[in-house]
Amino acid sequence: MGVHTGDSVTVAPQMTLPDEAYQELRDAAISVIRAVGVDTGGSNIQFARSRETGEVRVIEMNPRVSRSSALASKATGYPIAKVAARLAVGYTLDEIPNDLTGTTPASFEPTLDYVVVKFPRFAFEKFPGADRTLGTQMKSVGETMGIGRTFAEAYLKAFRSRELDAGAATPWQTLAEMPEDVHPFFQRELERIHAAIATIGDVESLVAGDWLRLKRLGLSDAQIATAAGTTETAVRQRRRDCGVRPAYRRVDSCAGEVEANSNYYYSTWGEADEAPPTGTKPRVVILGSGPNRIGQGIEFDYCCVHAVTTYRELGFEAVMVNCNPETVSTDYDTSDRLYFEPLDTESVLAICEREKPDGVVIQFGGQTPLKLARVIEDAGWKILGTPFDAVDLAEDRERFAGLLKAHGLRSPEWGIAATPDETVEIAERIGYPVLVRPSYVLGGRAMRVCYTAEEVREMPPFERILVDRFVEHAVEVDVDALCDGVDTYVAAVMQHVEEAGVHSGDSACVLPAPSLSFAQSQEIAHVVRVLGRALGVVGLLNVQLAVTGDGDVYILEANPRASRTVPFVSKATGLELVRAACRLALGARIAELGLPQERPPRQWSVKAAVLPFARFPGSDPVLGPEMRSTGEVMASAAELSTALDKAERAAGRRLPRSGSVFISIREPDHQQAVPIAATLVGLGFELYATEGTAATLAAAGIAVEPVRKLSEATDGEPTVVDLIRRGRCDLVINTPEGRDARSDGYAIREAALTRRVPCITTLSGAAAAVHAIASARAEQAVSLQDRIDAERRSA
């Protein structure tokens, strides 16, 4: 109690209440629904019940489907929103069939013969300084769900499904870590797990009964291996030699009472395997993307769902594996069969063994399936589309650099260092500024742009440090393309609004790219074509590039898989990229896909990041090389400025039309702020600026009122922070300086965040915003379908 439900570990069915207490809550729920006056549809009611006295309190009531309804739907196999939609158009519960049984009505309340545990997925490591205490403000960014026949089994599945990154900071970090005051029942269940782990010695001495005992408790092969000091492969081999393999059971909403041809499965141990697949169609297993997290969100579920649909249309049986209850891919009616299972080696190999797929699809679930590619191939299963070696080629820096060199493609100079001295040495060789980061991380963790040797030395030590030349003043470009191994189709060339150094996932992104000349676009397309063929990509390819003022094109990275921007591009262009990629993976050539001619779309589309800073007070709300956005919005319009304005509005950052703007720009960029400030004054805005910026602007003849920084505060005179707090600023433009001014900049941004004033932390972002303020206009809304139709007609 006191922790937001979204951040709580949740269990179904309830485990600790006797029937009379359970029914009391059921009665109370019905009373609340009647009292609130819900006629049809879903409702969610949260209760608190005293463990000592049994006293019950209603915490809140949502007369609508909620996050909990999504979870409850997956947990029970009872599709709450689907039923609610039918109720809304006038059906009654007894008239709506239960999909899973086909014979019983929706008035049959679901009953569970398994246990479900939901785990929140946190990302505190992305928000240094943020308060990690859980409370009424939700702080998790995603969730996992585990299904098992016992609490422990379900708990351990959900626990390991989180796929924590190295260096993750999260509650429930290890099995041993547990919040205080957990119900004694759950404490005892967890103690059981620890006790079992403690008994694990030499795996060679374990017999079938021992294996069954450990596996029934929910321990993974990997956990047993760690406890036994051996490898997961050795554990699996030994276990299988003992004849201990998982069984799959159906989620049927009725505990087996009614015959149900449910296609929704989970694994357990020591039981009969239920309804193994019998179909004669060719079969694909599609691996999902696991819990939503920063850097790997719902975009990948979009791709997976489209892949499922496509393969089904192409005559395949599509089998889905995922562990994220928030997704469409884990709806039982999305795929032919759904395995609600962790996306780890053990689970995926076991499912492949049961399904014997003609192909495994790993292109659409982000990094999660890619990490499994090698073991899937090693186990003899065919990976559809881009072979794993191409993935490895793109991800291994040395191999990738060799490939680029061999094909005459350029990338920023780079090197790998093992010590701070080496890092500086490399930085000096390739020239400042440099991008420094540990080599293993994804999503820009702990990445920093360094301008001096001192800054390089301040980096925390890592085993392998990657040093890249940081291409300054470049336009960053994101390309999504399709490739059949030989030919490449460039589907979209997007430009990042924020300058290089801001993570591509946090940067606003514009399609078509407004700053590129025709020749530059041609050059980019050429580079991507060469790269696609060189890598041997069969399916989707995403390439990030930097184009300098001189027109030099550098390849920053290549991802031979579905990228975060695939849904955006698909919606902006009307191209069904995932569908095309699936067909390529089955051997189609680009020329056979009937794709329209490559060309930029006529409408402007903008993708803008949704940033969760308000949830993490204490962390600096500034954009940087580390991705921190938890979502995105998209807007399209005939004018770029209008699209930008709409996107910002959709992301919850409404740009002002009048009022005051505070500007504080880091010293080297002062001159670049002049045209931005001039435009703002021309639009009738009043300007405030800190001393340095104010001096530059005043020198350029711009009316500006200087205001003190927090560090210059004197008695009586208001600082910029006071100004923002008093609501005197409608927009803040603040680019962070080096670490010296960090405290000042931080205080400004923090104040803006608290006061909900839009705060722009890059110059290019500011320029785009000012452009949007200046010339955005009201446009007639056009449906996506109409827009894409128009786009196609004009092609």
Next chain:
Amino acid sequence: MTGYLALADGTVWHGESVGADGHALGEAVFTTGMSGYQEAVTDPSFEDQLICFTAPMVGNYGVAEERSESSRTHARAVLMREARGPEWTDWLREHGLVGLTGIDTRSLVLHLREAGAAPGIAVAGKLPVEDAVELARQQPPMLGRSLIAGVSIAEPYVFAPDGRVSIGVVDYGVKNSVLRRLAKADAAVTVYPHDASADDLAKHDGVLLSPGPGDPEPLVTETATVKELLGRTHVLGICLGHQLIAQATGLETYKLPFGHRGANHPVLERRTGRVLVTSQNHGFAVRSSEAAEASHVSLYDGTVEGLELPELWARSLQFHPEAGPGPHDAWPLLEGWVEEVAAAHA
């Protein structure tokens, strides 16, 4: 100690014993309620049955005396996927119930669903499987079995002395929840043995024919008593009581393949069009007949869930309005009947 369940068809289901030693004979049935294990095993309607709980874990919240639905256990054994103790398992031992954990309950349920509720034996000990199967086969089938004499009382007693109406309850295996709900509705309650006479019962403002175990068909005397009683006072039948009213009015009863046992069955109340989520526990049902249209129908399989016989001042329900365990949706039916009786005698 290992244990197993053997069915008369020769199938064997292995587990571990967590209850009393020895073996227990009975009809293997399953219930889908997710809570209420203690209520179930003390419910007389589970007399001579081996209950398989589909709930994944059983025993989590211990035991409490007030949860028992009668003064003793009636089920002979409990079959669980994962038992939790020590309170519950100690209680099983104290009450002499065989308890097996680690049973593949879902497979057992699917088997019973296909093959029907079956005579079986739960073994906690060294009995050889062949002998156990033989014992399971030798036991009398539930079809045709009269069990109420073994669960009823010898002498009438007063459960609640005061109330606005006087209700006589015939104990064919009554649950405490029935008596408690009546008293709660402000009825004076007197409980009678199963062989009470119609004359004794007719003295009350209303008579409740209780639930109970076994096949209603062999209960010829009780059916005759009900027939004699109908029309003389208000009568409400629940479960077995409902089946007796049906038989007394010329309807037939029959054995369901594996019964209805659970807490989630939707029942349509025809008069109002409302759906009640009900607590159910019955292996037999009333055959539907054009002569007597059902007042309540199962939305699960269309079976008769209630009768209304206004000319005989009688109504009956196949499901359990008293709950215990299960949802309280049908509490108002029980209270409404007391109300109705009170109104008739006002």
